[in-house]
Amino acid sequence: MPKIPVKLVDWSDIVEWSWGLAKKIEESNYIPDVVIAISRGGYVPARLLCDFLGVENLLSIQSQHWTEAAKKGERAIIKFEYVIDLSDMKALLVDDIVDTGDSVILAKEYILRNWKPKELRTAALQWISSVAKIKPDYYFMEVREWYWFQYPWTRLEDVTQFIKRILESTYKESGKSTWRVEELTKEFKEWYGIEVDKRYIDEAIKMLIKKRVIKAINNELVYLPG
Numbered sequence: 001m002p003k004i005p006v007k008l009v010d011w012s013d014i015v016e017w018s019w020g021l022a023k024k025i026e027e028s029n030y031i032p033d034v035v036i037a038i039s040r041g042g043y044v045p046a047r048l049l050c051d052f053l054g055v056e057n058l059l060s061i062q063s064q065h066w067t068e069a070a071k072k073g074e075r076a077i078i079k080f081e082y083v084i085d086l087s088d089m090k091a092l093l094v095d096d097i098v099d100t101g102d103s104v105i106l107a108k109e110y111i112l113r114n115w116k117p118k119e120l121r122t123a124a125l126q127w128i129s130s131v132a133k134i135k136p137d138y139y140f141m142e143v144r145e146w147y148w149f150q151y152p153w154t155r156l157e158d159v160t161q162f163i164k165r166i167l168e169s170t171y172k173e174s175g176k177s178t179w180r181v182e183e184l185t186k187e188f189k190e191w192y193g194i195e196v197d198k199r200y201i202d203e204a205i206k207m208l209i210k211k212r213v214i215k216a217i218n219n220e221l222v223y224l225p226g
C-alpha cells in the first residue's frame with residue numbers, strides 16, 4: 001500500500017479528457033468568448049479547450065493554494081492582481097482539478113467582482129466530489145476517492161518534492177541520512193505506488209543537490225537536515 005495515493009496522468013490522458021470536456025461544453029450550447037486559465041494547473045487544459053472549442057481569447061489568473069505537491073497551503077490567494085473589462089464577453093474559467101475548490105472559488109469571485117464578464121462558467125478536467133466545496137459547471141471526470149494526480153506538467157516538481165519528503169520523514173523516524181540512488185528509487189515506488197522515467201529521478205536529485213537538501217559523496221547521497 002503506498003503511503004500517499006498517487007495516480008500518474010499522461011499527456012494522452014490530458015488530450016482525451018480535454019476533448020471530452022470540450023464536448024460537454026459544446027453540448028450545453030455555451031459558447032465562451034474568452035477562456036481564463038487558472039495558473040498554473042489550468043494552462044494546458046485551457047489551451048486545449050481553446051483549440052477544441054475554437055476560442056481565440058485566452059487569459060490567465062494565478063490563484064495559489066497548494067504550495068507543495070500533495071500538501072495544502074494555508075489559504076488561496078490571487079497573485080498579480082489586475083483589472084480588465086470583460087463586460088461584453090462570456091467567459092469560461094478553467095482549472096485542471098477541483099480538489100478543495102478554494103482556488104476556483106477565489107478566482108471566480110475575483111473575476112466577477114473585478115472583470116465583470118457577461119457570464120462566467122467554470123470547467124475542470126477532474127472534480128473530487130467527496131471533498132470539493134464547489135462543483136464546476138463542467139467537468140470531465142468525477143473522482144470520489146482522493147488521489148494526488150501527477151499531471152505531466154508538474155512531473156519534475158512533484159518528483160523532487162516526493163523525494164524530499166521521503167528523505168525528511170525517514171530521517172525523522174530513524175535517523176537514516178545516507179542513501180543510494182537505487183534504494184531511493186525503490187522507496188519512491190513503495191511510497192507513491194508509481195514509477196517515473198529514470199531521468200526525472202536523476203534530475204530531481206540534481207535539484208535537491210543544488211538546493212542543498214542533499215549532498216553527493218562518492219556513490220551515495222547524504223540528506224542534510226534543516
Ligand code: AMP
Nearest residue numbers: 041066098099100101102103147148149
Ligand atoms: P484546490 O484549490 O484545492 O481545488 O486546488 C488547487 C490546485 O492545486 C489545483 O488546480 C491543482 O493544480 C492542484 N491540486 C490540488 N489537488 C490536487 C490533486 N489531488 N491532484 C493534483 N493536483 C492537485
